[in-house]
Amino acid sequence: KNEVEQSPQNLTAQEGEFITINCSYSVGISALHWLQQHPGGGIVSLFMLSSGKKKHGRLIATINIQEKHSSLHITASHPRDSAVYICAVSSTSGSRLTFGEGTQLTVNP
Amino acid sequence: DTEVTQTPKHLVMGMTNKKSLKCEQHMGHRAMYWYKQKAKKPPELMFVYSYEKLSINESVPSRFSPECPNSSLLNLHLHALQPEDSALYLCASSPWGSTDTQYFGPGTRLTVL
Numbered sequence: 001k002n003e004v005e006q007s008p009q010n011l012t013a014q015e016g017e018f019i020t021i022n023c024s025y026s027v028g029i030s031a032l033h034w035l036q037q038h039p040g041g042g043i044v045s046l047f048m049l050s051s052g053k054k055k056h057g058r059l060i061a062t063i064n065i066q067e068k069h070s071s072l073h074i075t076a077s078h079p080r081d082s083a084v085y086i087c088a089v090s091s092t093s094g095s096r097l098t099f100g101e102g103t104q105l106t107v108n109p
Numbered sequence: 110d111t112e113v114t115q116t117p118k119h120l121v122m123g124m125t126n127k128k129s130l131k132c133e134q135h136m137g138h139r140a141m142y143w144y145k146q147k148a149k150k151p152p153e154l155m156f157v158y159s160y161e162k163l164s165i166n167e168s169v170p171s172r173f174s175p176e177c178p179n180s181s182l183l184n185l186h187l188h189a190l191q192p193e194d195s196a197l198y199l200c201a202s203s204p205w206g207s208t209d210t211q212y213f214g215p216g217t218r219l220t221v222l
Contacts (some may be wrong), residue, residue: 048210
């Protein structure tokens, strides 16, 4: 079992829909990161969380430390949100990120 | 300046060639990373430099040789690569370590013939 599990693997939505991507982890963490990767390669860090909730524009990220679970929400989705969303954790013991397998999101107009 | 730059964007090389990938950041970050990413997979960590010293080598074959000439620059020297080494090579930096936000470069798409 991977230390970081994401669901769903693939997600197709219509423009305007509310989207949720989930991430569960099995190790102690110091921080959880949500990353976005568009076709062509570049990775952008969206959020770094150690507790609670963060919001940036239409994106909201939450984390429940007790349940070892985080969610990334996108409100009023748009085709430009189409990308791979990756959850990654910084463990308390290590000095590296452990990545989930990613969620491929496609938003159709 | 809040970006990480990588050159070249694309590289095609034969198995006997020697080439280098370059990564640069001017954010004053003390940690720099090399990742390898295969299609439809998450990045795999290769090397971490902390304060210009190699702190993590994820058992990477010696045909990959990292170098950190100064705090802003990270190189990856390539020699005698195999076709299975074809991938996207990503560089990243962070202020102190992996618990910080990492800033990724756009990557170098490497094809080994």
